[in-house]
Amino acid sequence: MVEAKEDFTQERETKIIKGNVAAAYGAKSARVQVISAYPITPQTTVVEKLSEFADNGEMPGTQYLKFESEHSVMAATIGASTAGTRTFTATSGQGLFYMYEMVHWAAGARLPIVTTIASRGPAPPWNIWADFTDIISCRDTGWMISFASSHQEIYDDILMSYKISEDHEILLPKFVAYGGFTLSHTSKPVTLEDQDAVDDFLPPLPDERGWPHIFLDPERPMMHGNLIMPSGFYNEFRLKIHYAHTIAKQKIKDVTTEFEKKFGRSYGNGLIEEYKMKDAEVAILNYGELAMQMEEAVDDLRNEGYKVGCVKLRYLRPFPVEDIIHIANKVKVLGVADRATAFGSPTGGPVSSEVKAVLYGSGASTKILPIVMGLGGREVGLEQQKNQLKVLTKLNETGEFPKDMIEGTFWDGLLELD
Amino acid sequence: MNKVKWKNICEDKDKRPEVQEYKNWKDLPPIPISFPIKGSIGTTGDWRTFKPVIDRDTCTKCGICWMYCPEGTIIRNKEGEFEVDYVYCKGCGICAKECPTKSIEMVRESEV
Numbered sequence: 001m002v003e004a005k006e007d008f009t010q011e012r013e014t015k016i017i018k019g020n021v022a023a024a025y026g027a028k029s030a031r032v033q034v035i036s037a038y039p040i041t042p043q044t045t046v047v048e049k050l051s052e053f054a055d056n057g058e059m060p061g062t063q064y065l066k067f068e069s070e071h072s073v074m075a076a077t078i079g080a081s082t083a084g085t086r087t088f089t090a091t092s093g094q095g096l097f098y099m100y101e102m103v104h105w106a107a108g109a110r111l112p113i114v115t116t117i118a119s120r121g122p123a124p125p126w127n128i129w130a131d132f133t134d135i136i137s138c139r140d141t142g143w144m145i146s147f148a149s150s151h152q153e154i155y156d157d158i159l160m161s162y163k164i165s166e167d168h169e170i171l172l173p174k175f176v177a178y179g180g181f182t183l184s185h186t187s188k189p190v191t192l193e194d195q196d197a198v199d200d201f202l203p204p205l206p207d208e209r210g211w212p213h214i215f216l217d218p219e220r221p222m223m224h225g226n227l228i229m230p231s232g233f234y235n236e237f238r239l240k241i242h243y244a245h246t247i248a249k250q251k252i253k254d255v256t257t258e259f260e261k262k263f264g265r266s267y268g269n270g271l272i273e274e275y276k277m278k279d280a281e282v283a284i285l286n287y288g289e290l291a292m293q294m295e296e297a298v299d300d301l302r303n304e305g306y307k308v309g310c311v312k313l314r315y316l317r318p319f320p321v322e323d324i325i326h327i328a329n330k331v332k333v334l335g336v337a338d339r340a341t342a343f344g345s346p347t348g349g350p351v352s353s354e355v356k357a358v359l360y361g362s363g364a365s366t367k368i369l370p371i372v373m374g375l376g377g378r379e380v381g382l383e384q385q386k387n388q389l390k391v392l393t394k395l396n397e398t399g400e401f402p403k404d405m406i407e408g409t410f411w412d413g414l415l416e417l418d
Numbered sequence: 419m420n421k422v423k424w425k426n427i428c429e430d431k432d433k434r435p436e437v438q439e440y441k442n443w444k445d446l447p448p449i450p451i452s453f454p455i456k457g458s459i460g461t462t463g464d465w466r467t468f469k470p471v472i473d474r475d476t477c478t479k480c481g482i483c484w485m486y487c488p489e490g491t492i493i494r495n496k497e498g499e500f501e502v503d504y505v506y507c508k509g510c511g512i513c514a515k516e517c518p519t520k521s522i523e524m525v526r527e528s529e530v
Binding site: 108109110171213214220221222223224225226228232233235236237239240243244 | 440442443446447448449450451452453454
């Protein structure tokens with residue numbers, strides 16, 4: 001993230017807040033009309049803060065709905081969105097898994113719902129700390145998935161999400177994921193934008209006619225979600241979801257540029273952010289909060305004379321195919337660090353599988369090192385990330401992979417007790 | 419890149435055609451939508467095994483059959499009498515079961 005220059009004149013307020021509170025402010029600034037909520041650690045304070053806003057009249061006209069489970073939460077969000085409202089919800093880990101059936105429905109019905117995920121490790125063993133395996137299990141649902149790597153980015157990405165999701169050529173729901181506790185429960189300064197400027201940036205709230213593809217009107221009843229026979233257009237409707245993802249890539253880039261012009265904070269090209277990649281020989285790709293810390297590690301190693309760089313993946317879906325090929329062609333060795341698991345995968349963690357798949361047939365001869373680390377909130381320190389960059393440099397110079405690779409994957413930071 | 423061609427259904431709500439024809443996936447809207455049209459899945463009266471026959475002599479015109487019919491195929495005529503729309507009545511028998519005066523008899527179609 002590049003900080004805003006001082007010459008932006010809108011009235012803005014900077015508050016020191018937790019990541020979850022930043023998410024709540026994001027929903028408030030976007031003037032969401034319906035919030036459905038069920039608490040789950042580490043997401044709870046998002047919906048707690050929103051209930052406070054709704055209770056003390058800071059969100060006039062917003063319906064705050066409580067439910068008995070995440071499945072009902074998403075079902076209600078779908079209902080509210082189908083009726084033509086801007087909707088928001090948030091969950092984590094096990095809650096997301098419980099929501100899963102409805103997650104598919106939201107994408108199939110092409111409803112521009114925005115949901116934040118404070119990611120946590122799946123149980124058992126019971127775990128509530130940062131691990132992106134939960135959100136990555138929604139990879140094939142048709143939702144757009146982005147990762148926020150800072151408190152400010154959580155707030156900013158929610159605003160951008162509504163603009164991208166509600167585009168009439170896209171109309172897809174979107175997840176904004178960030179690490180549980182690492183971002184959700186730590187406090188940092190977040191610039192909250194002037195409401196008029198946000199209103200100006202976002203598309204207008206849907207009127208009584210709702211979204212362009214569906215509206216509920218008792219005068220003219222309609223039905224959607226009904227049965228399609230195998231000879232019907234089912235394949236074609238699925239293709240349309242995929243096609244919306246392909247055109248969303250350009251839209252994301254455009255919206256990110258527009259956001260930068262309006263508010264002064266930039267997020268690379270929208271899909272990825274490169275850091276010191278100009279003359280880098282080796283690089284590492286991260287997502288979520290560890291991508292921010294990796295920039296520090298790169299700075300430190302640059303001071304020691306290493307030609308290293310790093311890349312922050314902002315979007316898992318749509319996947320930035322062209323950008324990944326571009327960065328892979330720049331460097332000789334690319335590490336892909338996953339704070340998530342893809343059990344039994346032939347190529348490391350979930351994102352390293354994607355990167356390897358993209359590079360097959362692209363002509364890039366880049367060596368890829370899949371790294372799995374930091375699962376279930378295990379701390380990944382600056383020194384560990386610097387060591388990862390050194391491992392990649394050694395791979396570049398000598399062709400030597402780390403000794404303790406397991407099935408082609410480097411599990412970094414495993415405990416070894418005496 | 420192919421331009422998406424589907425039409426915004428909210429724009430001209432009253433001008434929407436009853437049936438839209440699509441040649442390929444690019445013309446399709448994002449989701450399939452159905453508007454209720456009488457008999458859109460065929461004449462469901464064909465499904466019937468038993469046919470409800472109303473006995474006009476004992477019928478008190480209470481309207482309970484009309485309320486209970488799940489398909490809306492019992493129709494009240496101008497004289498206030500109830501008739502069955504046999505084109506769409508599936509023959510479920512709920513009207514006969516609920517009739518307080520037992521004025522509706524379910525007759526096997528082959529015996530009619």
